[in-house]
Amino acid sequence: MKKLGIALLAGMVVLVAVAALVWHLNVQDEPDVSASVAASTSAPTPAVVARGQYLARAGDCMACHTARGGATFAGGLALATPFGTVYTSNLTPDMETGIGSWSSAEFWRALHNGRAKSGRLLYPAFPYTNYTKVTREDSDALYAWLRTLAPVHQPNRPNALRWPYNTQAALAVWRALFFKPGAYIPDGNRTAEWNRGAYLIQGLGHCSACHATRNVLGATSGALDLAGGLIPVQNWYAPSLESAHEAGVADWDVPRIVELFKTGTTRHGWVTGPMAEAVLNGTQYLSQQDLVAMAQYLKALPGAKASDAASVPPAHARVNPAVALWGARLYKDNCAQCHGATGQGVPHAYPALAGNRAVTMDSPANLVQMVLYGGFAPATAGNPRPFGMPPYVLVLNDGEIAAVLTHIRTAWGNQATQVSNVQVGQLRGSATP
Numbered sequence: 368m369k370k371l372g373i374a375l376l377a378g379m380v381v382l383v384a385v386a387a388l389v390w391h392l393n394v395q396d397e398p399d400v401s402a403s404v405a406a407s408t409s410a411p412t413p414a415v416v417a418r419g420q421y422l423a424r425a426g427d428c429m430a431c432h433t434a435r436g437g438a439t440f441a442g443g444l445a446l447a448t449p450f451g452t453v454y455t456s457n458l459t460p461d462m463e464t465g466i467g468s469w470s471s472a473e474f475w476r477a478l479h480n481g482r483a484k485s486g487r488l489l490y491p492a493f494p495y496t497n498y499t500k501v502t503r504e505d506s507d508a509l510y511a512w513l514r515t516l517a518p519v520h521q522p523n524r525p526n527a528l529r530w531p532y533n534t535q536a537a538l539a540v541w542r543a544l545f546f547k548p549g550a551y552i553p554d555g556n557r558t559a560e561w562n563r564g565a566y567l568i569q570g571l572g573h574c575s576a577c578h579a580t581r582n583v584l585g586a587t588s589g590a591l592d593l594a595g596g597l598i599p600v601q602n603w604y605a606p607s608l609e610s611a612h613e614a615g616v617a618d619w620d621v622p623r624i625v626e627l628f629k630t631g632t633t634r635h636g637w638v639t640g641p642m643a644e645a646v647l648n649g650t651q652y653l654s655q656q657d658l659v660a661m662a663q664y665l666k667a668l669p670g671a672k673a674s675d676a677a678s679v680p681p682a683h684a685r686v687n688p689a690v691a692l693w694g695a696r697l698y699k700d701n702c703a704q705c706h707g708a709t710g711q712g713v714p715h716a717y718p719a720l721a722g723n724r725a726v727t728m729d730s731p732a733n734l735v736q737m738v739l740y741g742g743f744a745p746a747t748a749g750n751p752r753p754f755g756m757p758p759y760v761l762v763l764n765d766g767e768i769a770a771v772l773t774h775i776r777t778a779w780g781n782q783a784t785q786v787s788n789v790q791v792g793q794l795r796g797s798a799t800p
């Protein structure tokens with residue numbers, strides 16, 4: 368009896384200690400929001416407001432905080448996660464439903480610590496695990512600009528997450544495990560340019576939110592990880608920026624990388640799907656100087672060069688001749704009119720498929736997405752009227768899609784593995800035999 372009592376007591380002590388630790392980790396490095404309310408009364412200068420708008424583009428805030436067909440920045444966009452749906456918040460300065468009553472310190476606490484004005488912990492579908500690296504100065508500029516928007520009265524929709532993910536306690540534990548408020552610490556051994564690129568890519572650019580693998584609890588290993596990952600639910604694969612066979616750009620010259628982020632299309636790469644949106648809403652507006660800085664950072668990533676030993680070339684496929692013939696015929700009938708008889712494409716109109724690593728990359732996820740649902744390159748100043756790719760979801764079945772994709776992965780010198788019906792079925796979410 369006495370032993371049981373001691374064990375129970377010990378258990379409770381441990382529980383309390385863990386709870387205290389989780390609590391401590393959740394409030395670490397939080398600003399005192401009560402103190403600085405009075406300090407933030409002086410009106411920001413037009414230059415600060417303009418910088419805030421620029422930074423909002425670098426952070427792609429609008430893409431998430433605007434619902435399709437809804438008022439700009441009024442939130443309400445549903446983000447599907449493996450744990451349920453999270454709705455984005457109203458960031459217009461409406462007093463009741465937006466951030467009209469927020470102080471700059473409360474706004475900074477949201478970005479830096481992931482905590483709302485009410486004290487509620489925020490879900491990391493809001494990529495504050497990256498934004499935590501944004502400086503207070505930049506946060507204040509963002510805040511100043513958002514407050515110049517027209518207020519929109521639109522209450523936030525409650526999130527619809529499954530138990531236990533919908534509890535603050537579960538979120539607190541998640542944060543204790545996977546989130547630490549941070550700051551960008553410049554690397555003294557690198558150039559100012561590299562450091563600027565690192566700050567933008569790790570922080571506002573939140574590239575790792577897509578370009579890193581998420582664990583079963585939806586966490587990435589941090590803002591430095593850009594080794595590629597499948598975006599949950601959306602089933603787009605954000606390729607590794609650390610591999611020359613995927614999206615590494617170490618072997619590209621700087622102007623070409625800048626061109627990709629400015630226009631979305633180059634002779635060597637072509638953005639599609641979620642990356643087209645990142646270019647459309649974000650990178651196309653960045654200054655030449657910032658894009659060059661980002662390019663320098665990407666070029667210096669470990670493993671990104673083709674000559675790096677870690678980059679293993681894609682596997683060679685042996686294709687059943689009947690499938691090869693079938694795929695070639697499907698290609699001729701459906702695709703050749705745009706992508707060319709030998710997959711050569713048309714510059715700035717239709718991407719080449721021959722010698723295109725987006726086609727030969729290990730993961731066929733994006734190929735399946737493109738053929739099923741089609742897509743548009745982003746409309747940018749450098750490419751104002753992008754051509755579209757039609758959807759084939761009602762035209763080709765899983766077997767036909769597998770055959771045509773196997774064809775483009777193995778024809779014209781391309782050397783990649785074949786795509787199976789099962790893979791297409793899984794990515795489409797309908798397992799057909």
Ligand code: HEC
Binds near residue numbers: 429458491
């Ligand atoms: C990938 C999507 C995404 C992007 C990009 C994004 N947000 Fe959010 N944001 C969210 C979601 C989702 C929430 C709500 C989280 C919750 O309810 O727990 C949110 C909440 C917030 C909140 C808290 C608002 C409130 O009422 O509690 C602020 C402030 C905010 N975001 C600012 C920004 C800023 C500034 C940017 C750009 C630098 C940005 N967000 C970019 C998804 C995003």
Ligand code: HEC
Binds near residue numbers: 606614636
């Ligand atoms: C919303 C998710 C998302 C975000 C955020 C994102 N990417 Fe991507 N990115 C993708 C996907 C998906 C692809 C694959 C499709 C494609 O090739 O365009 C991709 C492709 C790329 C490519 C290869 C393009 C090509 O044609 O070879 C580069 C380079 C790249 N991303 C860099 C970045 C950088 C740098 C950032 C941060 C500033 C970033 N991405 C942010 C999803 C994202």
Ligand code: HEC
Binds near residue numbers: 723744
């Ligand atoms: C009407 C012209 C047209 C037809 C027909 C067409 N495509 Fe496309 N395709 C495009 C355009 C335009 C893009 C670029 C879209 C984007 O960036 O989102 C594209 C993009 C792609 C990509 C992504 C390339 C990259 O670099 O990311 C693949 C793969 C692809 N198409 C395969 C096919 C296949 C397979 C077929 C036949 C089943 C086909 N396309 C039919 C116009 C077409």
